[in-house]
Amino acid sequence: MQSESARMSSAAEARFRVQAPNSTPRAIKVIALDAAAEVAIRRLARTGWAHATFFTAKSPDDALSDLAGAHCHTEDEVDTADLVVLIAGPGGRAYAATLIGEACSARRVMTTGFVVDALGASDRELSKTLAQLRPWSLMVVIANSDEYLDDMMTALRA
Amino acid sequence: MLRKEQSDQLTQTGPGTPMGLMFRSYWIPALLAAELPENDCPPVRAKLLSERLIAFRDSRGRYGLMDEFCAHRGVSLWFGRNEECGLRCAYHGWKYDVTGQCIEVPSEPEASGFAKKITLRSYPLVERGGILWTYMGPPAAQPPLPEWEFITVPPPQTFTSKRIQESNWLQAMEGGIDSSHVSFLHRGDLNSDPLFKGARGNQYNLNDSRPVFEVAESAGGLHIGARRNAEAGHYYWRITQWVMPSFTMIAPRGNHAVHGHFWIPSDDESCWAWSFDYHPIRELTATELAAMRDGKGIHVRYIPGTYRPLANKDNDYLIDRAAQKAGRTFSGVEGIAMQDASLQESMGPVVDRTKENLVSTDNGIIMARHRLLRAVKALIDNGVVPPGVDPIHQKVRSAAIVLPPDVPFTEGAREALIARPDIAPASV
Numbered sequence: 405m406q407s408e409s410a411r412m413s414s415a416a417e418a419r420f421r422v423q424a425p426n427s428t429p430r431a432i433k434v435i436a437l438d439a440a441a442e443v444a445i446r447r448l449a450r451t452g453w454a455h456a457t458f459f460t461a462k463s464p465d466d467a468l469s470d471l472a473g474a475h476c477h478t479e480d481e482v483d484t485a486d487l488v489v490l491i492a493g494p495g496g497r498a499y500a501a502t503l504i505g506e507a508c509s510a511r512r513v514m515t516t517g518f519v520v521d522a523l524g525a526s527d528r529e530l531s532k533t534l535a536q537l538r539p540w541s542l543m544v545v546i547a548n549s550d551e552y553l554d555d556m557m558t559a560l561r562a
Numbered sequence: 563m564l565r566k567e568q569s570d571q572l573t574q575t576g577p578g579t580p581m582g583l584m585f586r587s588y589w590i591p592a593l594l595a596a597e598l599p600e601n602d603c604p605p606v607r608a609k610l611l612s613e614r615l616i617a618f619r620d621s622r623g624r625y626g627l628m629d630e631f632c633a634h635r636g637v638s639l640w641f642g643r644n645e646e647c648g649l650r651c652a653y654h655g656w657k658y659d660v661t662g663q664c665i666e667v668p669s670e671p672e673a674s675g676f677a678k679k680i681t682l683r684s685y686p687l688v689e690r691g692g693i694l695w696t697y698m699g700p701p702a703a704q705p706p707l708p709e710w711e712f713i714t715v716p717p718p719q720t721f722t723s724k725r726i727q728e729s730n731w732l733q734a735m736e737g738g739i740d741s742s743h744v745s746f747l748h749r750g751d752l753n754s755d756p757l758f759k760g761a762r763g764n765q766y767n768l769n770d771s772r773p774v775f776e777v778a779e780s781a782g783g784l785h786i787g788a789r790r791n792a793e794a795g796h797y798y799w800r801i802t803q804w805v806m807p808s809f810t811m812i813a814p815r816g817n818h819a820v821h822g823h824f825w826i827p828s829d830d831e832s833c834w835a836w837s838f839d840y841h842p843i844r845e846l847t848a849t850e851l852a853a854m855r856d857g858k859g860i861h862v863r864y865i866p867g868t869y870r871p872l873a874n875k876d877n878d879y880l881i882d883r884a885a886q887k888a889g890r891t892f893s894g895v896e897g898i899a900m901q902d903a904s905l906q907e908s909m910g911p912v913v914d915r916t917k918e919n920l921v922s923t924d925n926g927i928i929m930a931r932h933r934l935l936r937a938v939k940a941l942i943d944n945g946v947v948p949p950g951v952d953p954i955h956q957k958v959r960s961a962a963i964v965l966p967p968d969v970p971f972t973e974g975a976r977e978a979l980i981a982r983p984d985i986a987p988a989s990v
Contacts, residue, residue, distance in 0.1 A: 413909070415912075418914070516925070530970050534970055538774075
C-alpha cells in the first residue's frame with residue numbers, strides 16, 4: 405500500500421497546494437555606511453522596491469539620512485524594520501555600524517552585513533570592515549558584484 | 563523567492579535547455595566503476611540530464627555510454643548481448659561499438675555499407691577514482707578530466723556511494739549549502755554517528771546553537787562559513803565549499819574522513835546524490851569503511867539490488883515518532899542522508915520557489931542561484947566557460963578552523979581551502 409509520503413509528494417498532489425498568500429510584507433531598511441555603499445544603494449533604490457527603504461549613515465553619531473538628505477532617527481527606523489541591511493565597502497569606514505547594530509540588537513531585529521566592492525580589495529581592508537560589521541550582523545555577505553544586492557532583495561521579497 | 567521563469571531555467575536540464583547546456587560543460591559522475599566490473603559484463607541503464615543511456619564495457623575493457631535504444635526499432639539495448647567488442651540488440655542482432663557506431667546489421671549484406679550509416683549518440687566514459695565520468699557536451703569543447711581530490715588520492719583513502727533522490731537536483735543541492743539546518747535536523751547525530759562523533763569541534767556546535775554565517779564568492783563557486791564562539795574570543799569556523807554547478811563539500815570533524823556530494827540531474831524530477839568520504843593523508847580504516855557501507859554518515863542502506871534507499875517515500879522513510887519525541891532524532895528519520903532526502907522529497911518533485919519566504923541566513927542559497935543564473939546567461943549569450951570547469955577550481959577542500967575575531971575566513975583559511983597532496987586537512 406502506498407504511504408502518505410509517496411502520495412503527498414507526487415507532482416500530481418503538488419497541484420493542490422494552498423494558493424493563498426503565506427506571508428505578509430516585511431519592512432527592509434538598507435543603510436549605506438560609507439561612500440562606496442552609498443553609490444551601490446542609490447543605484448539599487450532606483451529599482452523601486454515595494455518594501456525597502458534606503459538610508460545613509462556615514463558618521464558614528466546618530467546621523468541617519470534618507471536618500472533625499474532628510475535626517476531620520478535610528479531608533480525610529482529600526483523600530484519599524486523586520487530586517488536591517490548594513491552595507492559598507494572595504495577599508496573600515498563603517499563608523500555607524502555600532503550605533504545601528506546596538507539599536508537592532510536591543511530590538512531583536514535581524515541584521516545582514518554586506519561588503520560591496522570586495523573584488524580586488526586587500527585582506528587588510530576587508531578585515532577592517534569585517535571587524536566593524538561582524539559584531540552586529542547575523543549574516544555577512546562578501547560579494548564580488550554589487551548586482552547581487554538586487555537578487556538578494558528580490559529573494560527577500562523587498 | 564525566485565521568479566517562475568528563473569526557477570524553470572535552473573531546474574530544467576534536458577537537451578537544449580540553458581541549464582542543460584551548462585551541465586553539459588562539465589565532466590559529471592555517471593556510474594560507479596563497480597557497476598561495470600569486468601569486460602563483457604551486463605550493460606547498465608543510466609538516465610542523465612533527461613537522456614536515457616546505456617553503458618557497457620567491451621571485450622577490450624573500453625567503456626561506452628550511448629543512446630539506450632537500438633536505431634532499428636527502438637528496442638532497449640539493456641536486453642542486448644555484450645560480446646566480441648560490441649553490444650548486440652537482442653531483437654534483430656544489430657551491433658554497436660563503444661562509440662555508438664553500428665558495426666553489424668545481420669539482415670543486410672556486409673558489403674552494402676549500411677551499418678556505417680547507423681550511429682547512436684554516444685558520450686565519452688572514463689574511469690577516475692572508482693567513478694565513471696561522462697562529458698555530454700560538444701566534443702570540441704571537452705574540458706580536461708576532473709581533478710577533484712577525492713578521486714585523485716590512492717583508492718584505500720576514498721569511498722563513494724550514490725543513491726537516487728526523487729526530487730529535482732536544485733532543491734537537493736540547496737540542502738547541501740543550507741548550513742543553518744544542521745543545528746536542527748542533524749543535531750542528534752553529532753555524538754552518535756561513528757563517522758562524526760568524538761571531534762572537538764562537535765562541542766563548539768553543541769555549545770553555540772546560533773551560528774553566524776558568512777558567504778563569500780570563490781573562483782569556482784562559494785565559500786559558506788558558519789561561525790561559532792570558541793575560547794578566548796576566537797571563532798570556530800566551519801567552511802563549506804560549493805563549486806558550480808553541483809559539488810558541495812562539508813567541513814571535516816576531527817580526524818574523521820572529509821565528505822561531500824555531487825547532485826546530478828537524472829531528469830527534472832529526480833537526481834543522483836553522489837556521496838564521497840575520503841582522507842587526504844591516510845587510508846580509511848576497516849571500521850570506517852564498514853560504517854559507510856552500512857549507511858552511516860552521509861551514506862544510506864539500499865533496497866537490495868538497487869540504488870534506492872531502504873527508507874524511502876513508499877514507507878514514510880521508516881519514521882520513528884518515539885525517537886523523535888525522545889530527541890534521539892529531530893525529525894524521526896534515521897541517518898543524515900535520509901533526514902535530508904525525506905524533507906527535500908516532501909517539497910514535491912520541483913518545489914514552487916515563488917511561494918518560499920527566504921530569510922537573511924539563506925544568503926548562501928540566494929547567492930548560489932545568483933551565480934548559476936549569471937553563469938548560464940554568460941554561457942548562452944557569449945559562450946563563456948562556466949566556473950568549475952577548470953580543474954584549478956576543483957582543487958578545493960572544506961575546512962574547520964579556529965581564527966581570531968577580525969580575520970576574514972577567506973584569509974585565515976586560505977591555504978586550508980586548497981587541496982594539496984600529503985597535507986592534512988584543517989579540522990577541529
